[in-house]
Amino acid sequence: MxxxxxxxxxxxxxxxxxxxxxxxxxxxxxxxxxxxxxxxxxxxxxxxxxxxxxxxxxxxxxxxxxxxxxxxxxxxxxxxxxxxxxxxxxxxxxxxxxxxxxxxxxxxxxxxxxxxxxxxxxxxxxxxxxxxxxxxxxxxxxxxxxxxxxxxxxxxxxxxxxxxxxxxxxxxxxxxxxxxxxxxxxxxxxxxxxxxxxxxxxxxxxxxxxxxxxxxxxxxxxxxxxxxxxxxxxxxxxxDNDFILFSHICHLLEDTDGRISRSELEQILNYSGNYLNTIVKKYTHKCLFDYGQTFCMKKAATLLKETTSSISEIMEELHFTNTTHFYKCFKEHYHMTPNQFRISSKNKH
Missing domain, CATH: 2.60.120.10 (Jelly Rolls)
Incomplete structure (x- = not known):
């Protein structure tokens, strides 16, 4: 031959x-x-x-x-x-x-x-x-x-x-x-x-x-x-393969401001939710849900800083229905309430 x-x-x-x-x-x-x-x-x-x-x-x-x-x-x-x-x-x-x-x-x-x-x-x-x-x-x-x-x-x-x-x-x-x-x-x-x-x-x-x-x-x-x-x-x-999969997860979370469900990620990436959760923990030491929340809160902070939207409007855009839960999540990430964050951002400018 x-x-x-x-x-x-x-x-x-x-x-x-x-x-x-x-x-x-x-x-x-x-x-x-x-x-x-x-x-x-x-x-x-x-x-x-x-x-x-x-x-x-x-x-x-x-x-x-x-x-x-x-x-x-x-x-x-x-x-x-x-x-x-x-x-x-x-x-x-x-x-x-x-x-x-x-x-x-x-x-x-x-x-x-x-x-x-x-x-x-x-x-x-x-x-x-x-x-x-x-x-x-x-x-x-x-x-x-x-x-x-x-x-x-x-x-x-x-x-x-x-x-x-x-x-x-x-x-x-x-x-x-x-x-x-x-x-x-x-x-x-x-x-x-x-x-x-x-x-x-x-x-x-x-x-x-x-x-x-x-x-x-x-x-x-x-x-x-x-x-x-x-x-x-x-x-x-x-x-390794895990790094590529983790980058795909990050991009999809970024595209959706963290508001994509585990089942949607499973369908798009063709991996089980448990495996996706394991990959996220490997690189962030957070579970998939908590890591997704960081993207969501980052978007909330951007909207508070760069728009005049009310907090209820921001909650609606990010698909939050419980005000207490939204305030709790935001405070965990930024150590202040959404109102305090908005005032602080204006004072810096």
Whole structure:
């Protein structure tokens, strides 16, 4: 069996027979791979559509046995940056020594040093965007030539900064973990629109398509970096799975001012409430309910300080029905009543 192969001037994979990892090199500035897996007994298949400015290709696996063989392949490492977007379903992502589950809406931007592989355990649709180091360098260099520096803010986008920092520190092993903000119900439509524009520019090139691709990539980075749309966490591979789950819990508590129920967290994160409680205790020494209250009281303090809303209006916004309970919780966190806090905040200004 050959130890390497090339896919239509898109990628080249070496060390295919290695039990440790194979190595994938990108042969084009950018490539898209759309993977669709169906595991029903009567209609099992796994489709790969790969497209790039140089070539396009399509693969079709049509039995559960072939899907199983795909899942049993060796992990891989590559010389490019890879953004995974889970468009539908879920995928197991084995990253170094960790086995993580990414659900619909989750994204992962991986640098070029991490050994990993994707394993299909259920129906799923995934989009991978591979970006060469040369493309990242061009995006970074182009930042210094923008026409609207007050708006485009060179050097500010944290995703592009993550990529360029990795160019300067080539031995690091880290990735960005993305979780849709709780109120971002439109993420699928927006990500589809942005990536569809990039794909259209790749598949139907014309004068200016290179600039369209670069511009839409930056628009994608801008969208993923906006906390009203997505939360992201930088993760070093030394970090354990619990840290990533804890960051997801924190983001969801922040999105809801701590007023999300344990059952809602269970449904969104696909873990039992008891396990989520254990994770929170591990990092905060508080139970999930008490930790959620810190977000709620922080929001109450912000409303007291920055608005003229009455205390009853603030209670209503934070879903408190018992005045005594609200006052007790607030005093436990700020050691004064809500009225005293509001007066104190005004005096400081």
């Amino acid at each position: 050959a130890s390497s192969y090339t896919v239509n001037n898109i990628i080249e994979q070496d060390n295919l027979n290695s039990g440790i990892n194979s190595y994938i090199k990108i042969l084009t500035p950018i490539q898209f791979t759309l993977e669709t897996c169906c595991q029903s007994d009567n209609n099992a298949y796994l489709n790969f559509l790969m497209t790039s400015p140089r070539e396009n290709t399509f693969y079709h696996f049509q039995t559960k046995k072939e899907i199983h063989q795909f899942n049993n392949r060796s992990p891989h490492i590559h010389d490019f940056y890879e953004l995974l977007i889970v468009l539908d379903g879920e995928i197991h992502q084995q990253i170094e020594q960790s086995d993580l589950v990414f659900h619909s809406g989750n994204c992962c931007l991986m640098n070029h040093n991490i050994v990993h592989k994707e394993v299909f355990s259920s129906d799923a649709t995934l989009l991978f965007i591979g970006m060469s180091k040369e493309l990242v360098k061009q995006l970074s260099d182009d930042e210094q030539k923008v026409y609207f520096p007050d708006i485009e803010m060179p050097g500010i986008n944290p995703i592009l900064k993550f990529l360029t920092d990795n160019l300067d520190n080539p031995d690091t092993k880290e990735y960005l973990d993305f979780l849709p903000a709780l109120n971002n119900k439109d993420w699928h439509h927006t990500l589809h629109a942005i990536t569809d524009n990039i794909l259209r520019a790749i598949m139907f090139p014309k004068l200016g398509s290179t600039y369209i691709i670069k511009g839409m990539l930056l628009e994608l980075f801008d969208y993923l970096a906006d906390p009203t749309h997505f939360h992201f966490t930088p993760v070093h591979v030394e970090a």
